[in-house]
Amino acid sequence: MIKLVGLLVIALGFALRFNTLLVVLAAGIATGLAAGMSFNEIMTLFGRYFVETRYMTLPVVLMVPVLALLERHGLQERAEMLIRRAQAATAGRVLLLYTAVRQVSISLGVNVGGHPQMVRPLVAPMAEGAARARHGELPAKTVQAIRAHAAAAENVGNFFGEDIFVAVGAVLLMRGFFETQKMEVGVWAMALWGIPTAFVAFAAMIWRARRLDRRIAAEVAAAKQSGGGGGA
Amino acid sequence: MTLLTLELFYQLCGALLAVVAWRIARDASHPRRWGSAAFWSLLAVVFLFGRQLPPVVTGYIVLALVGLAALKQVERSRADGAPREVRLAEAVRLGNRIFVPALLIPLTAVMGTLILGRLRTGSFALVDPKQVTLVSLSLGALLALAWALRVSGAPLRAPVAEGGRLLQVLGWALILPQLLAALGGVFAQAGVGQVVAEIVGRALPAQQPFVAVVAYCAGMALFTMCLGNAFAAFAVITGGIGLPLIVVQHHGNPAIMAAIGMLSGYCGTLLTPMAANFNLVPALLLELPDRNAVIKAQAPIALAVLAANIVLMGACVYRF
Numbered sequence: 001m002i003k004l005v006g007l008l009v010i011a012l013g014f015a016l017r018f019n020t021l022l023v024v025l026a027a028g029i030a031t032g033l034a035a036g037m038s039f040n041e042i043m044t045l046f047g048r049y050f051v052e053t054r055y056m057t058l059p060v061v062l063m064v065p066v067l068a069l070l071e072r073h074g075l076q077e078r079a080e081m082l083i084r085r086a087q088a089a090t091a092g093r094v095l096l097l098y099t100a101v102r103q104v105s106i107s108l109g110v111n112v113g114g115h116p117q118m119v120r121p122l123v124a125p126m127a128e129g130a131a132r133a134r135h136g137e138l139p140a141k142t143v144q145a146i147r148a149h150a151a152a153a154e155n156v157g158n159f160f161g162e163d164i165f166v167a168v169g170a171v172l173l174m175r176g177f178f179e180t181q182k183m184e185v186g187v188w189a190m191a192l193w194g195i196p197t198a199f200v201a202f203a204a205m206i207w208r209a210r211r212l213d214r215r216i217a218a219e220v221a222a223a224k225q226s227g228g229g230g231g232a
Numbered sequence: 233m234t235l236l237t238l239e240l241f242y243q244l245c246g247a248l249l250a251v252v253a254w255r256i257a258r259d260a261s262h263p264r265r266w267g268s269a270a271f272w273s274l275l276a277v278v279f280l281f282g283r284q285l286p287p288v289v290t291g292y293i294v295l296a297l298v299g300l301a302a303l304k305q306v307e308r309s310r311a312d313g314a315p316r317e318v319r320l321a322e323a324v325r326l327g328n329r330i331f332v333p334a335l336l337i338p339l340t341a342v343m344g345t346l347i348l349g350r351l352r353t354g355s356f357a358l359v360d361p362k363q364v365t366l367v368s369l370s371l372g373a374l375l376a377l378a379w380a381l382r383v384s385g386a387p388l389r390a391p392v393a394e395g396g397r398l399l400q401v402l403g404w405a406l407i408l409p410q411l412l413a414a415l416g417g418v419f420a421q422a423g424v425g426q427v428v429a430e431i432v433g434r435a436l437p438a439q440q441p442f443v444a445v446v447a448y449c450a451g452m453a454l455f456t457m458c459l460g461n462a463f464a465a466f467a468v469i470t471g472g473i474g475l476p477l478i479v480v481q482h483h484g485n486p487a488i489m490a491a492i493g494m495l496s497g498y499c500g501t502l503l504t505p506m507a508a509n510f511n512l513v514p515a516l517l518l519e520l521p522d523r524n525a526v527i528k529a530q531a532p533i534a535l536a537v538l539a540a541n542i543v544l545m546g547a548c549v550y551r552f
Contacts, residue, residue: 003422003423003424003427004424004427004428006415006418006419006422006424007424007458010458010506014505018302019298019301019302019404020405020408020505020508020512021297021298021301021302021404021407021408021411022298022301022302024408024411024412024415025294025295025298025411025415027415028414028415028418028419031415031418031419031422031424032418032421032422034422035421035422035423037421037422040288040291042291042418043287043288043291043292043294043295044287044288044291045287045291045414045417045418045421046290046291046294046295046411046414046418047285047286047287047288047289047290047291047292047293047294048287048290048291048417049410049413049414049416049417049418050278050282050290050291050294050407050410050411050414051278051282051283051285051287051290053409053410053413053414054242054245054278054279054282054410055238055366056409056410056413056509057245057406057407057409057410058238058241058242058245058366058370059366059369059370059373060402060406060513061245061248061249061279061399061406062241062244062245062248062369062370062373062374063337063373064395064398064399065248065377065391065392065394065395066333066337066373066376066377066380066391066395067395067398068313068391068394068395068397068398069377069380069381069384069386069390069391069394069395070330070333070334070380070384071313071319071394072313072314072319072322072384072386072390072394073319073322073323073326073330073380073383073384073386074319074320074321074322074323074324074325074326074330075323075330075331075334076319077316077319077320077322077323078323078326078327078328078330078331079331081323082328110342110345111341111342111345111365112338112341112342113338114369115510115513115514115517116517117337117338117369117372117373118338119514119517119518120517120518121334122334124518144520144521144522144525145525145529147518147519147520147525148515148518148520148525148526148528148529149529150518151511151514151515151518151526151529152502152526152529152530152533154514155501155502155510155511155514155526155530156502156530156533159495159498159501159502160495160498160537163491163494163495163498169463170462170463170494173463173466174466174490174491174494177466177467177470177471177490178486178490181471181475183486185486185487185490186487189487189488189491190487190490190491191491192491193487193488193491193492193548194491194492194494194495196544197491197492197495197537197540197541197544200536200537200540200541200544201533201537204532204533204536204537205533207536208529208532208533
């Protein structure tokens with residue numbers, strides 16, 4: 001039971017709004033000490049895992065220079081201009097289309113998305129642009145809602161398509177787990193049983209996209225009514 | 233022997249971080265000049281020499297990084313980006329040519345993943361197939377950068393200056409995913425998962441087949457929320473709840489259980505700040521004032537999919 005002290009540290013630390021890095025490190029140290037490790041052993045573990053997981057930070061750092069350069073030269077603005085020409089585009093439909101492309105492509109083993117490389121430079125500006133083309137200037141909170149949903153569209157498309165492809169992480173990990181238990185479980189069966197949930201997730205995304213479009217219209221209307229033209 | 237290894241790109245990352253640190257150190261108007269410079273240079277050291285340094289030294293570097301962040305020594309520079317008018321003028325000047333480098337990134341990533349891993353003669357390989365996705369993505373970023381410099385006519389220092397500004401917007405949160413992964417490792421070493429699985433197993437009347445399904449799916453989601461990683465939760469919860477109850481006791485289908493169980497874990501990923509690279513870093517990248525905005529946008533989807541998963545598994549796992 002005492003090993004759960006780390007979860008307690010995290011819950012308390014997040015609730016009291018301490019610096020997140022500090023909370024995470026403290027939780028690790030507390031758990032390690034509770035499990036009878038020495039401080040240096042805990043530091044060794046943190047050091048080893050931190051070096052092993054550099055791949056998590058790599059895409060962001062390598063993407064940032066080209067991303068910032070393209071933005072400096074109007075990438076987001078151009079994406080907005082382009083989407084304005086598409087009459088049928090709404091913020092919700094742009095995001096829905098992105099989720100669909102993401103789900104289908106990753107289920108075929110093709111990984112075309114990502115927050116730094118697709119969502120910030122292209123998807124979020126296009127969704128915002130579609131909303132601006134319809135409603136004019138948007139209130140700040142509406143812009144934020146569109147961006148948050150753009151990030152959600154990426155995650156949903158990524159997570160609920162990935163499981164269908166047999167040659168990547170999740171399915172291989174599951175097979176590996178069953179192998180350690182001396183069980184034979186087919187990768188194709190596991191991949192196929194991921195498909196129903198993929199459809200459910202896309203249906204949920206349709207619902208959220210429609211709600212987002214209605215919410216944008218309502219917030220713009222409210223901003224116009226309260227005067228000031230809504231350019232908050 | 234492998235030509236393009238991830239280590240090479242880590243070095244490149246480290247070099248870039250070092251330049252960012254150097255630029256901060258020379259910027260007298262920076263609000264936290266020395267603390268921020270120290271943070272980025274220490275991070276540069278981990279990327280440049282991570283493999284050579286003894287893990288315990290890296291551990292203390294991580295401790296220092298966290299200390300600098302907790303003492304509010306890591307701030308962004310005062311420099312502003314280009315104003316909207318300038319960017320609009322550039323958008324008109326360059327037209328759709330600006331999309332070419334942006335699309336070059338996913339294109340290179342995909343083509344590279346399909347092709348590069350297969351190029352080998354004897355013991356000499358271009359890329360390790362295990363690393364090919366990340367290597368291709370990194371190559372895509374570099375190709376795109378070269379093309380973007382050509383299209384825009386900007387000097388080489390422009391992407392470093394602008395990129396450094398953007399990295400400082402992310403700030404210390406950049407290393408949060410790595411630190412959380414390390415915490416997951418410590419949890420695993422300490423055996424936290426087994427304790428949780430034991431408690432869940434004892435607290436629920438899992439003799440009922442459907443209750444076992446609820447316990448497994450909800451357990452996957454909850455434990456993923458605690459760890460921030462469905463893969464780490466999978467072994468623990470499947471070993472502790474799924475296999476003994478659903479498969480052994482009630483003769484459920486292991487493939488159905490595993491597939492839908494993992495996807496229930498992903499619902500947890502959508503709900504937790506512990507999955508920082510999916511939820512918190514994007515909120516910062518999109519410059520949202522509310523760090524939990526992405527999680528809030530995802531919560532209804534996650535809960536709906538989780539409920540559907542429970543119904544689906546309950547209906548199918550004992551039947552097929």
